[in-house]
Amino acid sequence: MTGTVWIDGERFSAESAQVSVFDRGFLYGDSVFETLRTYGKRPFALDEHLSRLERSAERVLIRMPLDRDGFRREVNEALGAVDYDESLVRIMLTRGRGESLGLDPGLSNTPLRVMLVMPLVAPAAHKYAEGIGVITYRAPRLADGTAAAGAKVANYLAAVLAIDAARKASAEEALFVDAEQRVLEGSTSNVFAVRGGRLVTPPEELGILPGITRAHVLSLAAGRGLLTELRSLSVDELFEAEELFISSSIRELLPVVSVDGRRIGDGRPGKTTLALLSDFRVAARAV
Ligand SMILES: Cc1ncc(COP(=O)(O)O)c(C=O)c1O
Incomplete structure (x- = not known):
């Protein structure tokens, strides 16, 4: 995979990025996400995507780890750090790791945020x-x-x-x-x-x-x-x-x-x- 990854704000290459097997996103699909793309290297409709991310997180009771400005800044900084013609940006938010296995959402209050920035592959x-x-x-x-x-x-x-x-x-x-x-x-x-x-x-x-x-x-x-x-x-x-x-x-x-x-x-x-x-x-x- 070609791309760059940010995990809780820290940058990794696609090969070195790792999350725990105990993350509830992996265990239960307990996560929400957004996919957007750039035009002229600028993210399109970023605020609308962040607003939908907030609504999705609220519906499934995942705490937003950053406010709107924080997410906006992270996305723009990430796009400034890559050199792709156009990018696909995938923002993921999982409920994080629980204190133990079990479905109770109360077992974790430390959401994990992962952002993938990849060269955009548009349909032919x-x-x-x-x-x-x-x-x-x-x-x-x-x-x-x-x-x-x-x-x-x-x-x-x-x-x-x-x-x-x-x-x-x-x-x-x-x-x-x-x-x-x-x-x-x-x-x-x-x-x-x-x-x-x-x-x-x-x-x-x-x-x-x-x-x-x-x-x-x-x-x-x-x-x-x-x-x-x-x-x-x-x-x-x-x-x-x-x-x-x-x-x-x-x-x-x-x-x-x-x-x-x-x-x-x-x-x-x-x-x-x-x-x-x-x-x-x-x-x-x-x-
Ligand atoms: C189930 C579903 N419906 C609709 C869409 C289109 O949404 P958007 O225009 O925000 O990309 C998506 C996008 O991935 C989707 O997964």
């Missing part, structure tokens, strides 16, 4: 030009219906299995579908459909991760005068969409041209999708 240009395929994946996510729903909790096992199913179907992403046939989000992305000229995306009440990119897409859509609907989207509606795309900090807006092997729209990235992608890139590079 042809994926934006040609679009990607996704699958639908019917399974509950681990935090569904719990206090942690909507928090960015590090246990991605359900998403790992979903991606395995996607890879086996030669698809790029798996869209979680709940028992009521509602499309929720991707394994690491939010989902949007264009239907009847309107932009539709599932609402936060369904326990999706409130994506930072999703929020920017919604405001760019409003800026274009595009009508948006935050409502659940059925699998049938997905197949009948004029356009589909997924969004995430690393993938920006990625056009989806097939679902479960069935062609969406005319099988090419849609006009609205590409216009919003272009708006997003202009906005991200401008801040």
